[in-house]
Amino acid sequence: MRHTWIGQPLTVLALVVLVVNDHVLKAAWPGFVTGKLSDVAGLVLFPALLDLVVRRAKVSIAVTGVGFTLVKTTATGAWLASEAWTAVWGPSRVLADPTDLLALPALWVAWWAYRHPVSVHKAVVFLVVPPAVLAVAATSAAPIDWPYEAHNVESDGDEIVVHTSGGYGYGGDRIAYRTRDGVTWHKWIVLEEPEPVTRACLTDVCYRITPGRLRVDEGRDGRWTTVWQIPDKVRDRLARSDPEIPYHGGEPVGAVSVAVTERLVVAANGTDGIALRDAQGTWHRLGLGPDGFAATLAAPLTTPGRYDVLDDVAVAALAAALLAVFTGTRHPLALIGGALMVAGLRFGLGMAESWGPLALVNGMLLWLPGGGLVAWGVTLAAPPARLAAVTVASGLLGGLVVLGPYAAWSHGWPDFYAQAGDLARVAFILIATAGAVAGFLTSRSR
Template identity: 45%
Template structure:
């Protein structure tokens, strides 16, 4: 029996692996988080990925080899995990892939992929099935798995009690075996130990010792000190670095976000000088030692540590919804260009059905029932819409150049919209709001340019007055 790339990806077992992957990542992991659902994604992903990769490589043995080598590199090396994180971040927004050698137990699933290739299904190569399976497989293999839920830790109050410095914190992670209410230091902030009993502290915005006073600046990571009645800056993080730093601690839900800003301050007099401690929200604490040097200390399993502080300047971390919104806008721009070239109502309806299905699929919902409902609905709408676009497009005789312009408009609009966000993340733009503003302007400009290009080729030159 003749074997082909479409027959492989359209094989019932490949389709079954894709369905399990989607259900596991979007449903089972939320219901039953743990080792079983975590490893299941690796198993079925290794079955589906080679078939998808083979659409490009067209060498089955090489597709399986590349898949296995890449999986091994990601799971066993820090560099591989880093590169995977960057690739997922570029495609889908900020993501984190962790090296975990125990995941290598899933590698035998590649034999299942090889077996499927060597035992093609007679009806697997039909165009209709391929049209349905390919986009769903791309979404399934590319989707990031659900990570553990957490709320960023936040140091919101600090107080000196006798010879001890007490910092109250809030926040949580699903991996916390023993949640802590705060950290305590008895040696001027050099070492810390956790405290689980609830703390009731009265946050202060200023504190004094001898003839010197300190105060925080509301909304800033900044401390001023007063000597002889004159306030001067003692320590600060620049507004642009603070803007990126505040987004480095992204929670699972926007309502769980914690600000990275100075919230409380305390001063401790010691025999060899004085120590200043500032509760800086999601960034941890700032500590002025007895020598007068300031240090940023962040979270570790054993307390605050300067080595754990996020380095400055910090790359800006943007929410997943940013890249999702850019992708949806880019798809809308590309489909609008195609509709202008097709000039058919049924093609426009099919395009709209596809876009709505993708929008429903990409939506983030906390309610499990609605999440499952819209996921299943989108899995029906997207393949049906794509199939209808292909069929109606072929009937309309849409020229290849229109398809090319539509695809190019989608790609260019996406990267035009995301480039200012990348520039902000890298520190080339000072504030996130500036990046968003330029993202909207460039995205709209490229979308309009794509539509006008279709009109130029299909309806003649357009002269704008």
């Protein structure tokens, strides 16, 4: 009976081990054994799952082995796997680790399970496949590296104390760094910290920050002068230079607190680290990493901004194409079906990060009937064949004009991300309208 590999007892056992190890044992006993156990179970389970599509056992095992090796031994392979699992499952990080290749003999177990099939009812296959897919996806959803962030600063006698957070997995510990000279830092774990302050004074001089901006002002005799700053348009790109910042929530690049001692002035600037004025009056921009502050850790001011708008590009391309289809057919089924398809794509992509595969499934519940209605409307209207070319052109241009302003912003123009968004919306309206008119004229000239 076909499809017995996925229902073979060893394969089902691998599924159970994978789920229990990832969600129970790793948390209780993290270490080498539980880390490798997931790899072993995954290598037994994945070929059987892949073979449901490939239907060639040797090919399924070979693809699994080669793919696993590339992911675990190359930075490119690990990055591609991370991006793939992030798209399906939400923020994920697959780490290259050559020691995981110790699990490769598990492929022999997978081959043995294939060669010793057990007759099972198809209902068992349908029951095993969904949790197997989810287990394989979830096993790679490792904790991500949260951006390191200087979220508060205070003075304690002649010391400056900078409170930070972030790092791999982002546990509950809050790390503070103390310094007297701005050169030597001492690491502490703190449980409580004061409220951030935006203005700090020492005798006749005060310093203030503007929350959300990278700027420090000095006040003497009631007059304020900017003594350190990074232009807002540069800050706008720095706010999106780290791929993990969107998961962190918002744009945590900007001053949040300031403190002063006899020798030092320090402003905490979120994920940009700190701005520090030393005893000689020289300002330094210091980035933050796992071992503390250093100028070399600060992101270069020429760093391009990151724009994650592929979801918007896909939705825009589909909407522009379907609008041309509707005006070309002028059939209500095409309009209703097109709206369902756009809504399904928007919902599936927009909720994939938080809902995982369930969002994609729910999106398809709108996409599939919508596509059926569009096909039905086109069949009834019987538009000229050249409407297909208009539809494709409108969709391609609709996606490109949404992507273009963000790509241009990343390299210097326009100045701000919000301006790129405004340009993208205006350009999309113009292209979608032009595509709709072209679709209408194409059908009219029939």
